[in-house]
Amino acid sequence: DGGITQSPKYLFRKEGQNVTLSCEQNLNHDAMYWYRQDPGQGLRLIYYSQIVNDFQKGDIAEGYSVSREKKESFPLTVTSAQKNPTAFYLCASTTWSSYNEQFFGPGTRLTVL
Amino acid sequence: RKEVEQDPGPFNVPEGATVAFNCTYSNSASQSFFWYRQDCRKEPKLLMSVYSSGNEDGRFTAQLNRASQYISLLIRDSKLSDSATYLCVVNPPGGYNKLIFGAGTRLAVHP
Numbered sequence: 001d002g003g004i005t006q007s008p009k010y011l012f013r014k015e016g017q018n019v020t021l022s023c024e025q026n027l028n029h030d031a032m033y034w035y036r037q038d039p040g041q042g043l044r045l046i047y048y049s050q051i052v053n054d055f056q057k058g059d060i061a062e063g064y065s066v067s068r069e070k071k072e073s074f075p076l077t078v079t080s081a082q083k084n085p086t087a088f089y090l091c092a093s094t095t096w097s098s099y100n101e102q103f104f105g106p107g108t109r110l111t112v113l
Numbered sequence: 114r115k116e117v118e119q120d121p122g123p124f125n126v127p128e129g130a131t132v133a134f135n136c137t138y139s140n141s142a143s144q145s146f147f148w149y150r151q152d153c154r155k156e157p158k159l160l161m162s163v164y165s166s167g168n169e170d171g172r173f174t175a176q177l178n179r180a181s182q183y184i185s186l187l188i189r190d191s192k193l194s195d196s197a198t199y200l201c202v203v204n205p206p207g208g209y210n211k212l213i214f215g216a217g218t219r220l221a222v223h224p
Contacts, residue, residue, distance in 0.1 A: 042214040094210055101147050104156035
């Protein structure tokens with residue numbers, strides 16, 4: 001079954017700790033994206049990557065970091081510098097085209113205690 | 114002005130009703146348009162792409178008006194299972210397929 005997986009589904013973190021969210025896809029998609037969703041708000045782009053070993057900041061990259069060492073994987077690290085990290089994090093992927101929709105993983109719900 | 118604006122709702126409608134959502138976008142050079150559906154605490158899923166000529170998929174009809182920069186979604190014969198948040202999504206120019214998401218319109222269909 002082709003798709004996007006994210007783990008864990010729920011994550012609890014103490015203030016001051018870094019945490020890494022996993023995103024894996026077996027759709028052979030070139031581009032991958034990380035979004036954050038807060039209640040009542042639209043998705044906001046954190047980082048995106050068009051090809052392996054290359055990524056760009058989105059609209060709200062401060063306090064986050066990513067890597068793209070493999071085509072299938074695009075992990076997101078939420079660092080202690082992120083002031084308000086409690087949110088629903090969604091990973092998406094798509095083929096390299098300007099007209100294609102994005103496909104989403106099931107999301108990780110991060111709560112900072 | 115937000116790049117993509119939607120009425121947040123909620124739209125409370127009885128089963129069988131017809132309901133329409135509108136969405137406006139700010140960048141006239143935007144290239145492609147979509148409606149996504151998001152259930153509570155789940156990921157967004159593509160409902161349909163929106164083409165210039167308009168398109169229909171069963172009970173759902175999407176239309177694009179480039180001159181007025183708005184997109185619409187019409188749902189006929191509403192079902193209880195249609196209850197969800199509907200996200201209007203726009204692909205602006207500039208490449209990289211960086212989609213812009215509206216905050217969503219919530220639909221609640223009741224018996």
